[in-house]
Amino acid sequence: MGSDTTFEAVGGGVLAPQGFVAAGVAAGIKKPGKLDVCVLAAHDAVPAAAVFTKNTMAAPPVVLSRRHVASGRIRAVVTNSGNANACTGDPGLSDALRMAEAVAEGLECAPTDVIVASTGVIGVPMPMDKVLPGISGALANLKTGTGEQAARAIMTTDTFAKQTAVRVHAHGHEYTAGGMSKGSGMIMPNMATMLAYVTTDAPLTPEACDKALRDAVDLTFNRITVDSDTSTNDMCCLLASGAAGGDAIGTDDPAYPAVASAILHVCRELARMIVRDGEGATKFIEVTVRGAASDADAREAAMSIANSPLFKTAIFGGDANWGRVVMALGKSSARVDPSAVEVVFAGILTCKDGAAFPFDEEAASTALAADEVEVLVDLHIGEGRSTVWTCDLSYEYVRINGEYRT
Amino acid sequence: MGSDTTFEAVGGGVLAPQGFVAAGVAAGIKKPGKLDVCVLAAHDAVPAAAVFTKNTMAAPPVVLSRRHVASGRIRAVVTNSGNANACTGDPGLSDALRMAEAVAEGLECAPTDVIVASTGVIGVPMPMDKVLPGISGALANLKTGTGEQAARAIMTTDTFAKQTAVRVHAHGHEYTAGGMSKGSGMIMPNMATMLAYVTTDAPLTPEACDKALRDAVDLTFNRITVDSDTSTNDMCCLLASGAAGGDAIGTDDPAYPAVASAILHVCRELARMIVRDGEGATKFIEVTVRGAASDADAREAAMSIANSPLFKTAIFGGDANWGRVVMALGKSSARVDPSAVEVVFAGILTCKDGAAFPFDEEAASTALAADEVEVLVDLHIGEGRSTVWTCDLSYEYVRINGEYRT
Numbered sequence: 001m002g003s004d005t006t007f008e009a010v011g012g013g014v015l016a017p018q019g020f021v022a023a024g025v026a027a028g029i030k031k032p033g034k035l036d037v038c039v040l041a042a043h044d045a046v047p048a049a050a051v052f053t054k055n056t057m058a059a060p061p062v063v064l065s066r067r068h069v070a071s072g073r074i075r076a077v078v079t080n081s082g083n084a085n086a087c088t089g090d091p092g093l094s095d096a097l098r099m100a101e102a103v104a105e106g107l108e109c110a111p112t113d114v115i116v117a118s119t120g121v122i123g124v125p126m127p128m129d130k131v132l133p134g135i136s137g138a139l140a141n142l143k144t145g146t147g148e149q150a151a152r153a154i155m156t157t158d159t160f161a162k163q164t165a166v167r168v169h170a171h172g173h174e175y176t177a178g179g180m181s182k183g184s185g186m187i188m189p190n191m192a193t194m195l196a197y198v199t200t201d202a203p204l205t206p207e208a209c210d211k212a213l214r215d216a217v218d219l220t221f222n223r224i225t226v227d228s229d230t231s232t233n234d235m236c237c238l239l240a241s242g243a244a245g246g247d248a249i250g251t252d253d254p255a256y257p258a259v260a261s262a263i264l265h266v267c268r269e270l271a272r273m274i275v276r277d278g279e280g281a282t283k284f285i286e287v288t289v290r291g292a293a294s295d296a297d298a299r300e301a302a303m304s305i306a307n308s309p310l311f312k313t314a315i316f317g318g319d320a321n322w323g324r325v326v327m328a329l330g331k332s333s334a335r336v337d338p339s340a341v342e343v344v345f346a347g348i349l350t351c352k353d354g355a356a357f358p359f360d361e362e363a364a365s366t367a368l369a370a371d372e373v374e375v376l377v378d379l380h381i382g383e384g385r386s387t388v389w390t391c392d393l394s395y396e397y398v399r400i401n402g403e404y405r406t
Numbered sequence: 407m408g409s410d411t412t413f414e415a416v417g418g419g420v421l422a423p424q425g426f427v428a429a430g431v432a433a434g435i436k437k438p439g440k441l442d443v444c445v446l447a448a449h450d451a452v453p454a455a456a457v458f459t460k461n462t463m464a465a466p467p468v469v470l471s472r473r474h475v476a477s478g479r480i481r482a483v484v485t486n487s488g489n490a491n492a493c494t495g496d497p498g499l500s501d502a503l504r505m506a507e508a509v510a511e512g513l514e515c516a517p518t519d520v521i522v523a524s525t526g527v528i529g530v531p532m533p534m535d536k537v538l539p540g541i542s543g544a545l546a547n548l549k550t551g552t553g554e555q556a557a558r559a560i561m562t563t564d565t566f567a568k569q570t571a572v573r574v575h576a577h578g579h580e581y582t583a584g585g586m587s588k589g590s591g592m593i594m595p596n597m598a599t600m601l602a603y604v605t606t607d608a609p610l611t612p613e614a615c616d617k618a619l620r621d622a623v624d625l626t627f628n629r630i631t632v633d634s635d636t637s638t639n640d641m642c643c644l645l646a647s648g649a650a651g652g653d654a655i656g657t658d659d660p661a662y663p664a665v666a667s668a669i670l671h672v673c674r675e676l677a678r679m680i681v682r683d684g685e686g687a688t689k690f691i692e693v694t695v696r697g698a699a700s701d702a703d704a705r706e707a708a709m710s711i712a713n714s715p716l717f718k719t720a721i722f723g724g725d726a727n728w729g730r731v732v733m734a735l736g737k738s739s740a741r742v743d744p745s746a747v748e749v750v751f752a753g754i755l756t757c758k759d760g761a762a763f764p765f766d767e768e769a770a771s772t773a774l775a776a777d778e779v780e781v782l783v784d785l786h787i788g789e790g791r792s793t794v795w796t797c798d799l800s801y802e803y804v805r806i807n808g809e810y811r812t
Contacts, residue, residue: 057736330463
């Protein structure tokens, strides 16, 4: 992740890297005319990795895809939005498998080369009479599809399509990493999902894919929270086409850090887009805890703050309510020295040595009127550090999530 | 806790048991005319116990009171509302001690015989020029004060005074247990607190006080959640005057179960009142998880459901959104067999064998229109069971907590 690595932003999202095709079509799972089936495919079964939700009630497509990605090679990812295929029992698993088989047939590969993802309403049988024709349609349009179209087809209550891509030069080669994601909190009508897809044309080995993805997810998608709720369908996958050429890149290869850094960059951009699109969000919040006994402690404390409904409503109200930061810090398992805690709220020192520090409320109100708010907590007991991103809790969140499914 | 124990509801709150006096006065810490200082006293230093917040940023009065109650005997509890004396550093600890000393002087006891509790705004120095005269005023009025007056004096954003009392007969004696509490979520302007005070005239030993209180709190105050946030000032104490007469009651005494049961009953009533008065609450929710691998698993799962913002907003919206129950169950650490999960939502079976079960949406809407909603989850893998109480998440919660402190 050397600081000498420079990125060049490029267009195209998941199709920015060479060696991929994609298409999104409207299959009628969502409202008529809305894109709801997406196929993303490489030229062959290529090195790949994926991480999935830790929710013990994981949906059938997650169960199936976990098995398929275990080989370290994947040809394609098929996604439908509008139905999560969750809490659907054995029929749900059969439906997920049929989706993989339909893609495999079209691409002439094995069903185990296909990852399946679903997002949308739960507990409703999959409308396979719409899903299967949708997959056929997407396969037929693979050569003409765009990254933007693919990103639109995976959306549920997202208010904008989320995609990004960067190019990086390393050791005489040019590599590109791109991605798309969806998610804006758990989503009505029932619940939904964070899905993220990252592509690269770097010739990463399966092991390098796995490490690059896990390291990136740990610092990005695992550092965001909208409402502390975790879906049954979350997934993030990485496919490496190798189309940029050159020798295979393992984790010890000199080119690995630059490629991993590009993947991290893509994941960070996508993660931040999800928070920005958080249900009802009016502000983007960055919480950093430093000076902790360990990085794990710092993360625990930062997440406790970022998930506190009282902290989030205070930010919505434009209130420099640092007491809630202290409260949320204190309820976490992070080690603290109560007399050493320092809180800087939107750039303003509000708590020092664990006690209130006089500050200008007017200046604080002005600082909190910005779209982005940074909260920094220094525990002054060690070197541990972590940053997480979240959004505020607004009336709109309650409205979106309190509405009838009907 | 034998099922043959019968309670008789009585009035008087904390003063229902013999051997206690109390008074609440308006000292000007809150708005003029609002009761904000309360002294509750026994005739002597009597067996007592207390449990405190686990928040590592515990406020000075908590730090002081932990020390004082360690002896197992307490004469009085002094409480002020309007200022939490939290994040106030060494001066805050001195102020808490001065409050104990002021009470001790008036009652002619040791300062270590006094528990101090504060609730209200944090990070603001205690207005001792108001607090100390308030304590003098309360001491002067101890003989004429009422339980209702005491309960009012500890309120912050509570919309009603919370008190209850019951009488129980056991082994030829009549014992009374009473209590009062405050709390309705963490409270503006900064944060606040759950405080609960339980009195009994049963001659419990200090050890019996400790066990009866801890057992009761574990099943009541530790089973409620408004917004998952935990204050710096939470406290629950029990004082046993012994004024009902008879020999001391240890935990092995035949009369102990009846007295402990009365204390549990009082705590349960108070805990439920706090949830009913939850900030912005429109519905009271009971979540029961049974069939878990252990009671601890059941509690973990029930708390995960009760704290889920998505679940709480669905209840606010009157939506039988059982998928969010499954999601929140799955994100907890409780062991589950995904194919065995059963969810009964407001009396209606919605999920069986881990999959959707067809139900009448109209009947569900009707059931959800009630003020109280029960959600039952059966994991069908063991005998573990737990019930927790919470409230819904409404626009009003966001309004109350998003407003400026000013």
